[in-house]
Amino acid sequence: MKTMLRLILREVVHRRWSFLLSALGLAATTGLFVAFFVTADAAQRETVRVMRDIGFNLRLIPKDTDMDRFWAAGFSDRTMPEARVRQLAEHDRTFFTYNHLVATLQGTIELGGHPAVLTGLAPAITSGDKKGRPMGFTVEPGTLQLGWQVAARLGVKRGDKLALRGREYQVARCLVESGTEEDIRVYAALEDAQTVLGLPGQINEIKAIDCLCLTADQDPLAVLRDELEQVLPDVKVIQLRAIADARARQRQTAERYFGFMSPLLLVACAAWVGVLAALNVRERRAEIGVLRALGKGSGNVAVLFLGRAVSVGLLGALAGGMLGMGLALAFGPRIFQVTAKSIQTDYALLGWCLLVAPAFAALASLIPTALAVTHDPAVSLRDE
Amino acid sequence: MSDPMIQCEQLTRTFRTRQGTVTGLNEVDLGVSAGSFTCIRGPSGCGKTTLLLTLGGMLRPSAGRVRLGGRDVYALSSGGRARLRAEQIGFVFQMFHLVPYLSVLDNVLLAATETAGEEAGARAKSLLEELGLGPRLTHRPAQLSAGERQRTALARALLNRPAVVLADEPTGNLDPDNAREVFQHLDGYRRAGGTVLVVTHGDTALEFADRELRMKAGRILETQ
Numbered sequence: 001m002k003t004m005l006r007l008i009l010r011e012v013v014h015r016r017w018s019f020l021l022s023a024l025g026l027a028a029t030t031g032l033f034v035a036f037f038v039t040a041d042a043a044q045r046e047t048v049r050v051m052r053d054i055g056f057n058l059r060l061i062p063k064d065t066d067m068d069r070f071w072a073a074g075f076s077d078r079t080m081p082e083a084r085v086r087q088l089a090e091h092d093r094t095f096f097t098y099n100h101l102v103a104t105l106q107g108t109i110e111l112g113g114h115p116a117v118l119t120g121l122a123p124a125i126t127s128g129d130k131k132g133r134p135m136g137f138t139v140e141p142g143t144l145q146l147g148w149q150v151a152a153r154l155g156v157k158r159g160d161k162l163a164l165r166g167r168e169y170q171v172a173r174c175l176v177e178s179g180t181e182e183d184i185r186v187y188a189a190l191e192d193a194q195t196v197l198g199l200p201g202q203i204n205e206i207k208a209i210d211c212l213c214l215t216a217d218q219d220p221l222a223v224l225r226d227e228l229e230q231v232l233p234d235v236k237v238i239q240l241r242a243i244a245d246a247r248a249r250q251r252q253t254a255e256r257y258f259g260f261m262s263p264l265l266l267v268a269c270a271a272w273v274g275v276l277a278a279l280n281v282r283e284r285r286a287e288i289g290v291l292r293a294l295g296k297g298s299g300n301v302a303v304l305f306l307g308r309a310v311s312v313g314l315l316g317a318l319a320g321g322m323l324g325m326g327l328a329l330a331f332g333p334r335i336f337q338v339t340a341k342s343i344q345t346d347y348a349l350l351g352w353c354l355l356v357a358p359a360f361a362a363l364a365s366l367i368p369t370a371l372a373v374t375h376d377p378a379v380s381l382r383d384e
Numbered sequence: 385m386s387d388p389m390i391q392c393e394q395l396t397r398t399f400r401t402r403q404g405t406v407t408g409l410n411e412v413d414l415g416v417s418a419g420s421f422t423c424i425r426g427p428s429g430c431g432k433t434t435l436l437l438t439l440g441g442m443l444r445p446s447a448g449r450v451r452l453g454g455r456d457v458y459a460l461s462s463g464g465r466a467r468l469r470a471e472q473i474g475f476v477f478q479m480f481h482l483v484p485y486l487s488v489l490d491n492v493l494l495a496a497t498e499t500a501g502e503e504a505g506a507r508a509k510s511l512l513e514e515l516g517l518g519p520r521l522t523h524r525p526a527q528l529s530a531g532e533r534q535r536t537a538l539a540r541a542l543l544n545r546p547a548v549v550l551a552d553e554p555t556g557n558l559d560p561d562n563a564r565e566v567f568q569h570l571d572g573y574r575r576a577g578g579t580v581l582v583v584t585h586g587d588t589a590l591e592f593a594d595r596e597l598r599m600k601a602g603r604i605l606e607t608q
């Protein structure tokens with residue numbers, strides 16, 4: 001074995017250009033994978049952030065809601081117990097894979113002789129396996145956040161006091177103009193809204209962001225309705241189709257792209273390494289013949305070529321890993337500016353490269369190695 | 385004559401080509417005594433190399449049997465034949481077949497068996513000294529003359545003290561002086577108890593051979 005190892009090293013040095021070409025192919029592939037994986041996390045976070053900013057994609061309202069009134073008012077005129085949100089969060093999920101759940105109670109109130117929508121928000125419940133900032137904003141009890149139109153009409157600003165049905169609240173924030181019905185909303189903590197509207201312990205909507213982790217050919221709404229209506233039979237599920245579809249499309253596009261590119265890249269790399277290994281075997285037929293004549297068995301010949309492939313893999317993994325990591329660290333933060341800080345050196349990934357790339361190179365060299373092992377030494381020795 | 389070191393009976397080897405089947409060896413019967421220097425001569429393409437490779441366990445015959453040191457070579461497994469070649473047979477080729485990226489010493493040590501250990505290194509150096517290659521131990525084959533390359537190949541063949549040396553046109557690429565020197569070394573090995581079988585179409589080997597065979601069209605024609 002010592003002789004074989006020495007032979008591998010000497011041959012690598014002797015045919016260094018062929019060796020380096022093989023390693024280059026593997027380095028390029030490894031580099032692309034490393035760069036992709038290091039930035040993929042940032043890309044995913046960025047996508048999540050963008051999607052989150054689009055808004056919730058699921059609304060769960062009481063089942064007996066009059067839908068005509070619902071669409072006219074923008075919220076349900078029926079209520080359900082606040083406990084439903086916890087029940088939903090804790091149920092044994094199959095398809096429903098929420099990221100954020102927010103219980104709300106909405107109702108119309110009069111403010112200065114004009115209608116406004118009082119919106120009580122409970123703190124968002126995030127999925128146990130999701131970390132990060134909760135969706136939207138939270139409102140501290142005893143405070144209000146006013147839509148632009150309401151604040152402008154009443155002439156109140158941050159820090160002022162505002163009375164709602166006889167109770168006084170502090171204005172914590174006046175929102176910028178949104179150009180939507182948000183401008184006439186008054187946001188309060190859920191319990192404050194329940195008090196003002198006289199509906200203690202009640203909510204009339206659960207807003208959710210669901211990842212809709214289904215394939216393109218599945219109808220997510222039907223699947224979700226089946227599942228959620230079993231858990232909460234008194235709840236109706238409404239999907240905000242455009243938002244949901246945008247989110248699903250974004251995710252499926254990324255998956256399709258990676259699913260298309262990865263095999264292509266692997267096949268191209270395997271072909272590159274394999275062809276160069278085959279050329280190496282061809283060039284060394286006489287050497288194989290002599291080794292056989294000297295009594296070296298098939299195992300030794302296999303070790304010779306697989307050992308070379310493993311060396312190619314190690315060099316490719318080292319160079320490619322560092323190159324990919326360097327590229328990701330250099331360019332990733334410029335591409336994914338919002339989540340730039342999440343792009344960091346991934347030592348575990350580099351470790352995996354050192355394991356996987358040599359194995360991959362050995363696999364790509366399997367056919368040439370088999371050719372070397374089965375090569376009839378007498379042919380090359382006789383032909384010479 | 386002592387017991388045959390190499391014995392073959394009705395040895396036949398055919399090759400399939402696009403033009404049809406070619407007979408390389410045609411029912412060859414041959415016995416080579418231990419400690420002998422046998423020279424097989426014949427024109428190119430008469431089957432000399434095929435015979436040598438078949439006798440050396442490198443080319444399975446289409447028919448017939450080869451015995452080496454009493455063992456049926458092709459009854460052995462592939463691994464068994466590899467061990468037999470490593471321990472009992474030394475090959476010398478016309479084209480030397482040295483590994484281009486190894487030094488002279490490492491080329492010789494390539495033949496060392498796994499169990500040889502430190503002793504192989506000392507023997508390789510001693511053989512190379514004997515063959516006049518002492519100052520060339522670290523040189524690459526490309527830095528050697530043809531004669532030096534063949535002497536390196538000879539040292540490699542002799543490293544494991546094989547029972548038999550099979551030499552295929554060992555002087556085909558050498559000038560007469562170098563050719564004579566190679567045969568002198570082979571003769572020295574024979575005198576030390578080894579068995580030498582050389583195939584060649586030159587005359588130089590005859591000065592050292594104690595037996596000459598002629599081959600034509602895959603058959604051994606005559607014995608002297």
